[in-house]
Amino acid sequence: MFPGRLAQLPPSSFAQLAELLDPVKPGGPVVSLSVGDPRGTVPAFVTEKLAAYAHQFGEYPPTNGTAEWRLAAAGWLCRRFDLPAKALDAEVQVLPLNGTREGLFLAPFIVTPEVKAGGRPVILLPNPFYQCYAAAILACGAEPVFVPARAETGFLPDFASLPKAVLERTAAAYICSPSNPEGAVADADYWRTLFSLADAHDFTVFADECYADIYLNEPPIGALTVRFEETGSFDRLLSFHSLSKRSGLPGLRSGIVTGDARLMSTFRSFRNYAGPQVPMPVMAASAAAWADEAHVTANREQYRERFRAARRILGGRTGFRVPEGGFFLWLEVGDGEAAALKLWREAGIRVLPGAYMGRETEPGKKQSNPGFPYIRVALVSDLSTISATLERMGEILVPSSKPGGA
Numbered sequence: 001m002f003p004g005r006l007a008q009l010p011p012s013s014f015a016q017l018a019e020l021l022d023p024v025k026p027g028g029p030v031v032s033l034s035v036g037d038p039r040g041t042v043p044a045f046v047t048e049k050l051a052a053y054a055h056q057f058g059e060y061p062p063t064n065g066t067a068e069w070r071l072a073a074a075g076w077l078c079r080r081f082d083l084p085a086k087a088l089d090a091e092v093q094v095l096p097l098n099g100t101r102e103g104l105f106l107a108p109f110i111v112t113p114e115v116k117a118g119g120r121p122v123i124l125l126p127n128p129f130y131q132c133y134a135a136a137i138l139a140c141g142a143e144p145v146f147v148p149a150r151a152e153t154g155f156l157p158d159f160a161s162l163p164k165a166v167l168e169r170t171a172a173a174y175i176c177s178p179s180n181p182e183g184a185v186a187d188a189d190y191w192r193t194l195f196s197l198a199d200a201h202d203f204t205v206f207a208d209e210c211y212a213d214i215y216l217n218e219p220p221i222g223a224l225t226v227r228f229e230e231t232g233s234f235d236r237l238l239s240f241h242s243l244s245k246r247s248g249l250p251g252l253r254s255g256i257v258t259g260d261a262r263l264m265s266t267f268r269s270f271r272n273y274a275g276p277q278v279p280m281p282v283m284a285a286s287a288a289a290w291a292d293e294a295h296v297t298a299n300r301e302q303y304r305e306r307f308r309a310a311r312r313i314l315g316g317r318t319g320f321r322v323p324e325g326g327f328f329l330w331l332e333v334g335d336g337e338a339a340a341l342k343l344w345r346e347a348g349i350r351v352l353p354g355a356y357m358g359r360e361t362e363p364g365k366k367q368s369n370p371g372f373p374y375i376r377v378a379l380v381s382d383l384s385t386i387s388a389t390l391e392r393m394g395e396i397l398v399p400s401s402k403p404g405g406a
């Protein structure tokens, strides 16, 4: 499909899903729980800011963002991640992005040398994973090393288990917490281990924390918090945040990259060539969104209600677990592709086979893909649609063992 070094990229998860389902007639009115599109209500203050600053569409914005945006972004980062007010220099350590994806894609280019430890540089990533990581790694010429995130390792990749020779060639590691698709959260020990590997082998941690504000109980500890507590700095860390999930504003295309002052300066220079600036009205609306928590609390409460419904309906079934964060159910169903096809054929329910977000660890063996046994169900519709759909899924999928438990 793609030429050269990108030829290793399979069709996107959703292209694969279309290939699986489109030839088959849906067995009911179509309900899509496959895409993680938060479909939030746009807060009135966002609309107002966009309108008030619309005249600034007539000028090129600064790559660096506006002073107002930088202060709002740094202010939120310090509040959310328990950092002292001066821990982040807003002038150099925060940059606006047109969505986290843009920053996650550009990041490998600023840390990957031509050669590391005498060989081709490696970038580590979890398996399954957000698909942009692999595209970015291949585009910048590094070798992707997919590290399984299975139940046995708490649904997070065990980077420390990699051979020393791989770690020495490692230029960076992507890690997602709360993770998409599993909803796993890295605790302080997990981050500490990862940073000690990064220090020992001189690589950068790309912490994709765009679901940081979507959690069930306690706010997940952040990479910034742990790194700062340990070292008083953010060395070897870039952390990525988004209004897409926190504020339910995926269409605004607005994110933050922050962290290591030296890397941030390189990032800004590179972005000056490669990244489109964020429009001024979007920055004004984003500054207001980072400064406000009321809409985020309401947003989070909606997800909690949906997870409560999921537990009531599917709890006690084999393979059911409530994630710690994010808005996906990662349901173990035996064979995710077969289950997705069955749900479509019998009820018109569209979910994503977990395998479409992962890679086989043994080529040609479908079952070796850590996503193989799972489906990913995005809880992004309204509560009544989700409840009715989950009830139907429960009837179609694995038989119930003990209702109401787990």
Ligand SMILES: Cc1ncc(COP(=O)(O)O)c(C=O)c1O
Residues within 6 Å of the ligand: 036, 098, 099, 100, 101, 102, 104, 130, 176, 179, 180, 208, 210, 241, 242, 243, 244, 250, 253, 254, 255
């Ligand atoms: C894990 C993960 N990272 C990054 C993104 C990109 O988010 P944004 O809308 O900020 O580009 C997504 C979006 O679905 C995601 O799931």
